[in-house]
Amino acid sequence: MRASPALACVVPPRYLAAERQRERRLMPRFQPIDFYEFDALLSEEERLVRDTVREWVDDNLLPVIEHATIERRFPKELIPQMAELGIYGANLPEEYGCAGLNSVAYGLIMQELERGDSGIRSFASVQGALCMYPIFAFGSEEQKRSWLPRMARGEVIGCFGLTEPDYGSNPAGMRTTARQDGNGWVLNGAKMWITNGSMADIAIVWAKTGDVDDVASIRGFIVPTKARGFSARDQKGKLSLLASDTSELALQDVRVGPESLLPNSGGLKGPLSCLTQARYGIAWGAIGAALACFDEALRYSKERVQFEHPIGATQLQQLRLVEMLTAITQAQLLTLQLGRLKDRGTARPQQVSLAKRANVSMACDIAREARRLLGANGILVEYQAMRHMANLESVYTYEGTHDIHTLILGQELTGFSAF
């Protein structure tokens, strides 16, 4: 349910019962600084989408994330709520049960989700950009009609199996195979670092249908996770993305029918185009995590008193805060332009690489500086900075590590591959 806003005016506010309840919350309604009138660059509809998800995050995600983190569990109770809002695959067309939003509105959703937690944003990214998108882009009409509406409603949860234990940054080397067997296929292999892996109903598995060196033979398959020979195991020992399901998948003679193959997939371009979608969402998401840390640091700097004045009155902390504001403002404008290019259909994967690389690095720095500004309190889970800081180390590493994006851009500039 949605909490109604407090009724404050120029005259002293008269509170209703529910508003009194709101007052007790640690966090006021999230209202970040808009230093460069960024909001004026958004359409009314884009703002309404963002504000809706923002409110939902305040009301439903933030109250549970602390415990979920401590208990190291993905808060599954949020799955149907996000479905009801229409978050999954929100940029895919209405005819498949999705909201049909533009890329900017979609990005703003990712920003707000990650303002809550990178793990929750990861869940939505995987469901939308890595599972629904490939079905939309490479699936048959029948596959789209069969899967997409159910996935939009959150009735079917997906995971994306590309990375393998020995093939992370270099997916072309993957060892997972799919061999034709009568009408259907038999899959063998192992996948690692799979978000949603243990709770998913289907896995989009990428496998070689030809020789081990034949990158062009990579095809995508929709594999039901209850198929015989399919198993998922929770990745133990994580110190990041604690409120997220990260698993290993094992496929041992997993037999699937011909309807499992994504007919229009072929080569590494398939999975990479999914990653471009997801990386685009991450570029926005990183801004959200940075905004959360900046907001927390700014408020703390005004409240925390040392040497008889707020620490915000010291030059050292002001420098921290100014650097944060500058970096966030730059990232917002850069990412909005990327979104506009994407909506125009002219965004290139290299441009997405630049935004993912720059924004996640920026967010990592801000989370760390915010944690430091918070002093000893900064290591506690009741503050957000350290949770974001630890999460962002995963975000820095997945969907193309920071270094891999450096190589992508280096190659773009010089024409030389340095992989």
Place this chain on the structure above:
Amino acid sequence: MKIVTCIKRVPDTEARLKIAAGRDIDAAGLKFIISPYDEFAVEAALQLREAKGGGEVIVVSVGEAAAAEQLRAALALGADRAVLLEAPPTLDGLVTARALAAELKDANADLYLFGMKAADDDQQQVGPMVAELLGLPCVTVVAELELGDGKILCHREVEGGIEVVEAPLPAVVTITKGKYEPRYPSLKGIMAAKKKPLEEKEAAAGPSRVRLLDLSHPPERPPGKVVGQGADAVPELLRLLREEAKAL
């Protein structure tokens, strides 16, 4: 079932308001929302329509052109169509009520819902005035509605209890915080809102006879006083509570 819900665009109730030189609220960078009580009324209308399994919810606002944003937000929540009666802002509730009555006199709705008051000027005038102008029965400050046969049952929270009153339809009801927790608009709803009709026209608004003279923040609270520490401070605290605060 046809339900009209009247809504007002107001500054975000969580915003820190600044007063501009012209004694008005400084709207620069200010976020505006549907007045929260009006949002309860929209929710009530949507729930009644859903309970009835059909019908029409029409949202109407008197205000500046920018109020179209709040009407579209109500369409995104699920209202079927919207009407904006353009008029300059006024503190004269009767001007707003007359503009609404002129629009609604031929609306033939079963129910006219309002928030019990606007969150900005807090005057609680417009709902009852519209009822008067339309010659309809009016129930105010209602927490929950129940449809009867040709009538509406209104649950009102009164001192120490709940009162249920009945009025024949059509009727005017003003809604307070109660059963109707506003929903989130769905993202599909936001997209669908673009395609729903929003009629914009001049309001039949007369001259305003109530004027704003001055707007100021309340005086700042004086800082608290520390009378001492530990048990030694108790006698002084008691003396102050008795003599200065007269609390004992």
